[in-house]
Amino acid sequence: MIRLYGTPKSRAFRCIWAAEEAGLPYELIPLGFGPGMKAPAHLKLNPNGKIPAMEDGALALFESLAINLHLAAKAGPPLMPLGDDASRVLQWTLWAATEVEPAAMQWAYNTYIRPAAERDPGQAAAGAAGLNARLDVLEGQLGAQSWLLGETYTIADCNLAGVLYGAWANKFDLGGHTRVKAWLERCLHRPAALAARALREAP
Ligand SMILES: N[C@@H](CCC(=O)N[C@@H](CS)C(=O)NCC(=O)O)C(=O)O
CATH class of the missing domain: 3.40.30.10 (Glutaredoxin)
Known part of the structure; x- marks a missing residue:
């Protein structure tokens, strides 16, 4: 187990x-x-x-x-695909950890995690700018497709959306990233996500 x-x-x-x-x-x-x-x-x-x-x-x-x-x-497949798509999963997962998460956390610490008196608006703005730059990349990747790798949901979607969950839940402005917003909503309303969110969002 x-x-x-x-x-x-x-x-x-x-x-x-x-x-x-x-x-x-x-x-x-x-x-x-x-x-x-x-x-x-x-x-x-x-x-x-x-x-x-x-x-x-x-x-x-x-x-x-x-x-x-x-x-x-x-x-196994389709959650973890085979061949070149397995490498794409690794790419997007490492991107989530090394490019997206540091910017998202810089914004998070300075908007909702630290006590209000310890938040630095300049750091919050820098985090938001960094995150927006990554969301520009994601917006381009999503294009007209439903999921990161195409028309099949994979663990890459779960990993990246999991990293973005805090920003989404705390109302990061996704207005300029309409495909990212729609994709995140799709990810976070899957039955598996709703089961995890029920635990996460319980009082
Ligand atoms: N990169 C690690 C980060 C782990 C991490 O920082 N976990 C936090 C909770 S979300 C923690 O344990 N913090 C306690 C501490 O740093 O002492 C991962 O993704 O698992």
């Missing part, structure tokens, strides 16, 4: 979503923000002392998007 460690109110949300998309049986082991994630038992799974982490038999993994690639690989 796959064991996911974390809370839906963290990046573990992405992994819950991917596990639901994969249709694999999994167990969510609740681990929230606090000393538990720095405890020796958890450090064996994630030496960074962060969540999420995953165990699948003898395999222990950290990094939310790596966990998602593992889950998708277990499910």
Whole structure:
């Protein structure tokens, strides 16, 4: 049985979503923000002392998007396609982690995560500008197609939309990116996403 460690109110949300998309049986082991994630038992799974982490038999993994690639690989096509499309999945997943997430987090920390007194409007604006530059790229990629790789939803969509979820939920202005907005809505209203969001958005 796959064991996911974390809370839906963290990046573990992405992994819950991917596990639901994969249709694999999994167990969510609740681990929230606090000393538990720095405890020796958890450090064996994630030496960074962060969540999420995953165990699948003898395999222990950290990094939310790596966990998602593992889950998708277990499910196979169409969630994890074969051939060149597998490489495209890696490209968009690494792009989400290295290009999109830093800008999205710069905006997030300075608009809704940090206490109001610690937010820097200049940093928020820089994060928004960085994110908009990446959304321009995404807008061009989506073109007239439904999903990132074409007409088939893959784990690349789940990974990128998972990274963008915080911006979407906190009303980042997507007005200039109509295809991105429509694609995100499609992603976030899939049954698997709704199941994960029900946990994430519960009071
Ligand atoms: N790149 C990592 C980031 C993990 C991460 O920063 N997790 C946050 C929760 S969303 C955390 O555990 N923060 C606690 C801390 O940094 O002490 C991933 O995607 O899994």
